[in-house]
Amino acid sequence: MAYRNKTYVSFDADTDMRYYRLMQAWKNNQNIDFNFYNVHDINPNPNLTSEVIIKRQLRERFANTRDFILLVGTQTRYLYKYVRWEIEQALNLDLPIIVVNLNKTRSQDEELCPPIIRDKLAIHISYNPAIVKYALDNWPIEHQQKRRDSEIGSYYYPEKIYKNLGI
Numbered sequence: 001m002a003y004r005n006k007t008y009v010s011f012d013a014d015t016d017m018r019y020y021r022l023m024q025a026w027k028n029n030q031n032i033d034f035n036f037y038n039v040h041d042i043n044p045n046p047n048l049t050s051e052v053i054i055k056r057q058l059r060e061r062f063a064n065t066r067d068f069i070l071l072v073g074t075q076t077r078y079l080y081k082y083v084r085w086e087i088e089q090a091l092n093l094d095l096p097i098i099v100v101n102l103n104k105t106r107s108q109d110e111e112l113c114p115p116i117i118r119d120k121l122a123i124h125i126s127y128n129p130a131i132v133k134y135a136l137d138n139w140p141i142e143h144q145q146k147r148r149d150s151e152i153g154s155y156y157y158p159e160k161i162y163k164n165l166g167i
Contacts, residue, residue: 006064007136008095010086011071012079019071019102019127026129034129055085067140068095069132070117073102077114087116096143097122098135099154104128107156121146123155130165131157 011020026034068090070076076083090097099117101109104126108118123139125131134157146155 005066006061007067007069008061008065008086008090009069009071010083010090012073012075012083015075016071016073016102019073023129023132032129034133051081054082058082058086059089062089062093065090065093065095067098067136069098069100069136070114070122071100071102071127072109072112072114074112077112079114084114084116087114091117091120094147096140098132098139099124100127100132101125102127106159106162108154113154119153121152121155123157125157126162126167128167130167131162134161134165 009020009023011017026032070087097117097120099108099113099122101112101124103109103112106126108124121143123135125135
């Protein structure tokens, strides 16, 4: 059995790659308190020969996943081949889901959030290293508690949390 200690980041690779790369840069910047164990470091160059093979390799990554980040940009809600499939995997595995709004909305963005996740248990936050780190540190525990209490739906952090983080 794999050790689940990594974060799976799902995003629109055509338009939002720069936001994913910036998250990697936050991690490598000694002046920013941000870290995550990126599941995409496992088999970083997947065999791109077919959808079946790609999804098999992505399933291997999910076997090592502790939590799931969905970067939501302007086109994310329209992506079905991989992004929706990745969301379905995260839901089926009952992973703590952190929805990161690239437009910096601090709660669920009804217009941009993919429909499949709108009424599911997830925390919706803005795109900023401090709040993403806070969610990675806290949401998995909060998710477990809410699951035990059979809670569902979207959640967001109050303004007080953002203020305490200096955002």
